Amino acid sequence: MNKISEQILNELREVVQENRILVKKSELYSFSFDASFGEYLPDVVLQPQSKEEISKIVTIANTYRIPVYPRGSATSLSGGPLPTMGGIVLDMSQYPKAISIDKENMLAIVTPSVITASIHDKAEEEGLFYPPDPSSSHVSTIGGNILENSSGPKGLKYGTTKEYVIGLELVTPMGEIVRTGGKTVKNVTGFDLTRLIVGSEGLLGVVTEITLRLIPKPAHKMTLLASFQSVVDSGRAITNILSAGVLPAAMELMDKYCIEAVEHYQPSGLPIGAEAIVIIEVDGHEASVNEEIDKCSDICRSFPGAVVKVAKSEEERVKIWKARKMVSPAITQLGPTKISEDATVPRSKIPEMIERLHQIRVKYDLNLVVFGHAGDGNLHPNIITDKRNIEEMKRAESAVGEIFQAAIDLGGTLSGEHGIGILKAPYMRSELGPALDLMKMIKQAWDPHNILNPGKMFPQKGQTKVVLTQNE
């Protein structure tokens, strides 16, 4: 890839105002990392304010073969926005933030720079509901959520982000502005480019507008917290509930290490001493909510030593969810480096996956904690380590490889919602086989100069395992 010369910079200055072009090292530094790890300094940061600006930037980048790295709030856990090959970071923070709710058609039309939580708020003001809710939704942008297809706890009942995106406007890797999909849930006019872009991790286009389908807001919800004396029991409880025909809005699991971390960080009334807890939320009509919460309670209580507490007030409900949202910040206190995985398995395999994770923890003597969206098989094993401790990082590397292998062995997938980025790229071939080549063909056809987010998703030549230790 080429470096940015003064001549190229001058061309970019004709597109973007001087105050939205960052070139000083001190300014560039903030754009060298995301919520995963690894640091890569870009050559320039551009802050576009219109799709036309983005189109022109991408066109210039094509002419001079400069990489372009789109960036939202950079909460990516897989290195999504990292400028691994230098070049341009396309920082969307100055892009206009617009949310327009179309109540009659139950749609939200938003710009990519909008914080996802504000879509929740605006929808609920109109009695509507946007179910996807990544843990980071109060800080992450909808543009990032869409490019990673990150979805959070409600995928179980409501599906993932993808199921809510019905139209997009984007700038293609060649700089063209195009629209895909539209305003109707039913649309079979040509290939489904909309869903191809969702989860494409910024390799196929820069999204500039998003049309989201909304649904009526559920009238009632109830939440319970069940504690178990065995983490495998907690996994069995989850599969038993689903087999009983109950489809909760969310079923979240936390193992004892997470419980301890949260209680240590900010006491939240979680049952210290339990091996695992499961938080279950059901929603819908009041009558069904009451019946379903009873069914869930009964199933959980059927396990030896299990204790169930149903939230009796909105205050108690909020407190339970606050404790859940505390997991990430709490475990961050356990060490400076957090490797957050999202290997996902068919939900019947959750007890087995939990067993495998336990074995990996012991084998590599690592601080491996497990929580996540267990209802849809989307666990988040996290390894808390210190990237300066090269020896421990090497063990973590091997452990991560085994986590991926366990997920694939159990019929699951490398990533449920964090994306592949740079961290999981080496394992793509082992899961996908020849399907990987079909993906590369699309990238090659749309982005012949490999301008958009290069270095992500596809394994580099000779890469066969994840390398967590940089500069070696």
Next chain:
Amino acid sequence: MNKISEQILNELREVVQENRILVKKSELYSFSFDASFGEYLPDVVLQPQSKEEISKIVTIANTYRIPVYPRGSATSLSGGPLPTMGGIVLDMSQYPKAISIDKENMLAIVTPSVITASIHDKAEEEGLFYPPDPSSSHVSTIGGNILENSSGPKGLKYGTTKEYVIGLELVTPMGEIVRTGGKTVKNVTGFDLTRLIVGSEGLLGVVTEITLRLIPKPAHKMTLLASFQSVVDSGRAITNILSAGVLPAAMELMDKYCIEAVEHYQPSGLPIGAEAIVIIEVDGHEASVNEEIDKCSDICRSFPGAVVKVAKSEEERVKIWKARKMVSPAITQLGPTKISEDATVPRSKIPEMIERLHQIRVKYDLNLVVFGHAGDGNLHPNIITDKRNIEEMKRAESAVGEIFQAAIDLGGTLSGEHGIGILKAPYMRSELGPALDLMKMIKQAWDPHNILNPGKMFPQKGQTKVVLTQNE
């Protein structure tokens, strides 16, 4: 495209048993048409029984540049399986039919030759539910449903077929056997090829296995039939119900011409004299079903002259739906040629679309009837004509063009579920603009010799309007 020589036939005979190779004109004839119109004789019909056979057939077809046309039950209304350029029809009727229900993971793993209704049956035996239900589901195959993303009445509440397909096995246009997706709802490992294949109309691969997500079967359902003195009122009732926060499982509209056709064909107790009827079904918990059906009744009754009848028994419920399913066969009695469209608009535009359709009916003096899945904006305007009447077909051509234009003008789409096929291809550019080129790039990259289902979806050079009169 090349013709099939005796040498090529001999190579095919090494792949497929002689009794599954049809070459006699009398045998080929049955494969020259589908449920749309137009007749195209293939050179040979092959009836594969394994993915390996399909892989070898496609490889031979690539070597000799022979078109391959996959075919399920041929219920396509857009010319999907028609062998417009001769060559090979890949008839899936002899392919093994297998349905495996994985209750614990709420999945169905099926082969493409399975009739969709049998998936409904098998799922329900296990207390599970597969919502997509095209009108043809008792005869059409799941392979065809998936390649067209045809979905039927329940898209409104439950989403389309696409929302239920989470994994595929397919033979690529180059003859390779690949897998996409998997068994988990959450899966962001690479681009979403699964959803790219769904609705790809057989241009990107021959599907050989499908993994479907199932959901718990709703415990209760209720159905009402509301008649209106104005078809625009019926459209308003639909949007008012949705605005009131009720999300019925289905909202089906029939105009007076459909009512008359059904009552003439097989008296079903529909209200002759009404300008339109709407059938509404709500499902879920008993308490919510009762409340929602009351809300729907009240909203419908608020229109002058509207009459609402709630089905009081399962027998009455079934009778209402039987009348709805009778529309297609009934209107077929009105004339030998039926042009069935599925232009779809944002649901708030239904009243306006109905007005536009009425104007088109009058302007071109055609037997244009309207029914469809009004709840999700997916109307089915049908023109009943006679393809031997060239003058009337010319008027129908113009009318079809105006229907498409009306849908696009109102922010809708050419096709909600029938697919583009040969009938709507000329209008693709006007809806999609440069997105059409992105689609073509994928086709070109995956199928460089244009082997799989050529002549479909993409407009031919110089084509700017639909031509219903063949051989001119």
